[in-house]
Amino acid sequence: MMRQYELVERVQRYKPDVNEALLNKAYVYAMQKHGHQKRASGDPYFSHPLEVAAILTDMHMDEATIAVALLHDTIEDTTATRQEIDELFGPDMGRLVEGLTKLKKLDLVSKKAEQAENLRKLLLAIASDVRVLLVKLADRLHNMRTLDHVPPEKRLRIAEETMDIYAPLAGRMGMQGMREELEDLAFRHINPDAYRxxxxxxxxxxxxxxxxxxxxxxxxxxxxxxxxxxxxxxxxxxxxxxxxxxxxxxxxxxxxxxxxxxxxxxxxxxxxxxxxxxxxxxxxxxxxxxxxxxxxxxxxxxxxxxxxxxxxxxxxxxxxxxxxxxxxxxxxxxxxAHSVYKDAGNGPNGAGPTISKDTNAYAWLRQTIEALAEGDNPEDFLENTRLELFQDQVFCFTPKGRLIALPRGATPIDFAYAVHTDVGDTCVGAKVNGRIMPLVTELKNGDEVEIIRSKAQVPPAAWESIVVTGKARSAIRRATRSAIRKQYSGLGMRILERAFERAGKPFSKDGLKPVLPRLARKDVEDVLAAVGRGELPSTDVLKAVFPDYKDERVASVAPATRQEGWFNLRNAAGMLFHIPGRSSSRKSKKKNGKSGGKEAEEANGALPIRGVRGDLPVRFAPEGAVPGDRIVGILQPGSGITIYPIQSPSLTAFDDQPERWIDVRWDIGEEHRERFPARISVTAINAPGSLADISKVIADNDANIHTLSMARTAPDFTEMLFDLEVWDLKHLNRLLSQLKEDKAVSEVRRVNG
CATH class of the missing domain: 3.30.460.10 (Beta Polymerase, domain 2)
Known part of the structure; x- marks a missing residue:
């Protein structure tokens, strides 16, 4: 084990005016604190911080960094405290040591989340002083050199973490020698046969x-x-x-x-x-x-x-x-290696200089910290940081000659977000080397990229699967969340306006500001979005704004009466529409003698499906299928064939029974006019007239309602399931678009199983 004077001599070789007092003080303090602790190898624990310090002397680091290396495990593994370090070595040294201390007792569900939070804490500490990174990498390097003494299951996890995070991080900071040794050591444990x-x-x-x-x-x-x-x-x-x-x-x-x-x-x-x-x-x-x-x-x-x-x-x-x-x-x-130092004051506690932040590596780190500030969940943060650590890069240019470095496989969307988040959010197209190219184009070295923008653009959620940079992925997720929040906020606004109107009370957004603490929300938009999502009942908002308000309507209606009210609503829906049978075309076919009796009519005669025998009954799955859907038939032993749309989740139940799958397709000519079943879900404001509005849209679009049920009800909105009859897929999509535009509707979607 290296002696105290030997450590001082190592630093003196490249820094003759070394602060010996600081190194001696840190050496003695760390040795006393670690006391009789042992490593997995059986060596005294103090040998580890001493070896970390030795690695940093090879990199010609200043004495303050060497002292931090000696102290880096004291807060985490001994009785030492941040306050004690501050008093003995100064707050600057205390901050560096704390930055290297793992978060303890994390109340997190997964090991991945714990790993992410520790990485987040480390990067934040590195952003304030790069010496934290240098000590951490030296710490990891010595741990990897002695990894043979660690239990096998823990050994593999540490090696994979090193390969995924610390080796690429060393590379990103330009420390190629450190990166190569970390990769080599990790490779030896992850895949020993291949390594050998x-x-x-x-x-x-x-x-x-x-x-x-x-x-x-x-x-x-x-x-x-x-x-x-x-x-x-x-x-x-x-x-x-x-x-x-x-x-x-x-x-x-x-x-x-x-x-x-x-x-x-x-x-x-x-x-x-x-x-x-x-x-x-x-x-x-x-x-x-x-x-x-x-x-x-x-x-x-x-x-x-x-x-x-x-x-x-x-x-x-x-x-x-x-x-x-x-x-x-x-x-x-x-x-x-950067010799540009900013003197942070070489006082008696040896605060020492800090390395300049005016480097490209530090510019990347600052961008990563910006992503941290957006508050991604731990798993997203870990994934995005790994994406940002990619080493293989392509270099592209803006039309004005600005250089943009991106990972290999990057697209114009990644390029747009690398220029600025607003550019990415408003991107609608791109020119690569003067030619309009698809946004999924893989960029190459030297490409000049011009982004075409539109203020009306909102980044589609599907972009997340196209991009390769963490910055783009985070920005797309934020934009998607923001768009959804805006939608719920608008719905919440309409719900509250109607609720206040029914109560005979005036409503304004400004009136919500004084009661935000009572509603446990940070701003008015949060309140509106929470109401729109159904997390916050409109009556709670009313009572917060008007504490003396009493909902007499709710108080006087017993549960049985309210259920009866919903029953009457269903009856009203039935009365509102003429609900015919499946199709009048079947009757005409029967009259013309084109069908062999009632059973044949109900079974196969009226369904224009190719690929099945004429004597097999054919029916639709509960969610229905319409011309334009890709369809598949499932043989039901003893009861015929059931037709499913190919996207139906119900088909997964038959994955292990390939013998029951039948290749079928539509057989419809222009003269064939018949409606087909489709199921949709509509979430709407729970207010008088909402159902009538929805019904009118359906009727105006020439669709029939076969059945209606309430899937879920809440004080402010209701989810309704409609079994409809429509002509084909285009007809159904047109109807869904019309319903989405209705003010009473929050969400509408097709139900596929």
Whole structure:
């Protein structure tokens, strides 16, 4: 275990004016607090924070960050408190240590939700100071290095969490070395057989190609000497996880991989990067489509380098990366490599400097924090954060030349939301490279995208399944919720207006503001939406605004009388309509002798269905089916065939009985005029005249009501089930559209089983 003076010496090598007192104080305090605690390996627990501190010294972090590493588990695993840390080391250090402390005793249903809330807390802490991230990643790295001592079931969960969250997060922050080691360690535990196979094959290929690699390295050095370019050349080997992932995603064999080995060319200046590139491309042929200039267009994690693949000296493909010393340091250590510090005051408690937030990696983090502020549920947050951690990117441009980086597979909808949420919400189309393209088009590197907008647009909920970025997905969900809330708010407004009118009381939205606390709602729109959804009875709102109000109508009506009232309503509905039989066309067929008796008429003669034998009775499922529906027949042993629309959930009951499925289709000519059954659900305001309004719309649209029932009733609205008779699917859809426009109707939908 590293001694106290050894830790100080490690920091002194890169920071001679180190605050020794702070490191000594943190070392002693953490060692005393962890006392005789042991790790799963049997080692003293204090060895863990000490190793985390050592990892951070390799990254040349300041003494305040090293001290936080020593203290990072004290609040979580010992008797130490935030107040005690504040008093001994200052509030800044206390804030950093608390940011690394997991949330305890979370009252959450799922482990996934707990994981999400801890990640949310960590990201919020990182947003205020990136050193929290550096300590957390070093903490995770040491835990992964010692994961063999953890029980197998816990080991797999930690490895998967590392692969899903912490390794991509390190990559997003530009810490490529950290990311690769985390992936390598996680891969070893998640899929040990694949890890062993890939590692052995890569080692075997390296040994076989050792001479070729040396020859290429010497050829490059000779070329640079010829052009008087001062450069170092190092061969590099692709990591096992990168090899395995590429083989999996592109279905390649080992023999088909051309970039297991590559070469890194390090020069002093940006100009020399392009000088070296010119020398290489004028000497050897470039492989088309394999050139990327991340110097002129850096990645979002601040990575800068030139990538190219050439047909090398021995006619084999050679992958090259050309960069400066500084670019190489940033590629390896990411945000930890930025030498721009803002002095936060090197006082007696060693608050120390903080790394500048003026980086692309931090810009991404701020966008993620914006998504946190929208209040997604834990599972959504975890999913969206994982989406945002994708590494493979495409770079697209706005018509004005602004660069937009997106994950691979992104669409113009993702692009629109990346520009601005309002642009995404009002997107109706897109031009890609000057041509109008579908919104589902997958964008490619260098595409110029122009978004076509309309203020009347509301993003469809179906977009959520198209987009790939967490920001777009969250925005679409919010817009959908907002649209639904607006709809319920409008319905609630009408319900309250009628309720207040019946009570003889004046209604205004301003009148609701003083009683919001009594209604437990934060604003008036919440009240209206709650009434519209049926969560808040209109009588409760009336009593809140007018405490002396008494609902005499409700008080004087006994339950039996109210039930009778609903019975009379049904009777009234029956009286309102002429409800004929299934169809008059059947009678005419019988008179013309085209049907063989009453049983044949009821069974098959009047149903224009192809695909069934003439002697089998045919009937419709309770939810009905209409021409225009795709239909299927289910053989009912002893009772004939039942016709279902293909979208009916009832069909799942027959999934394991394929022998009962019969291929049927409509057989209807223009001369055939007959109505067919369909069931719809209508949710409407519970007020005098509502049913009459709905009935009139149905009648005006030339549809018959066969039966009517009340599926659910509440003080303010009622859900009614109508069994209708309509001509075909177009007729039914037109009727549904007309019903949706009626002011008395909150929701209308077709019932499919």
């Amino acid at each position: 196979t890939v590692t052995e094959r890569v080692a075997e290929i390296f040994e076989r190609n050792r001479t070729i690699l040396t020859d290429i390295e010497n050829a490059l050095l000779a070329l640079f000497a010829k052009y008087q370019i001062k450069a170092t050349v190092k061969n590099r080997q692709k990591k096992p996880w990168s090899v395995f992932r590429k083989m999996e995603t592109k279905a390649l064999s080992f023999e088909q991989l051309s970039d297991i080995f590559g070469f890194r060319v390090i020069v002093d200046t940006v100009e020399e990067c392009y000088h070296a590139l010119g020398a290489i491309h004028t000497t050897w042929s470039m492989v088309p489509g394999r050139f990327k200039d991340y110097i002129s267009t850096p990645k979002q994690n601040d990575y800068r380098s030139i990538h190219t693949t050439i047909v090398g000296p021995s006619r084999q493909r050679v992958e090259l990366q050309i960069r400066t010393q500084e670019m190489n340091r940033v590629a390896e250590y990411g945000v930890a």
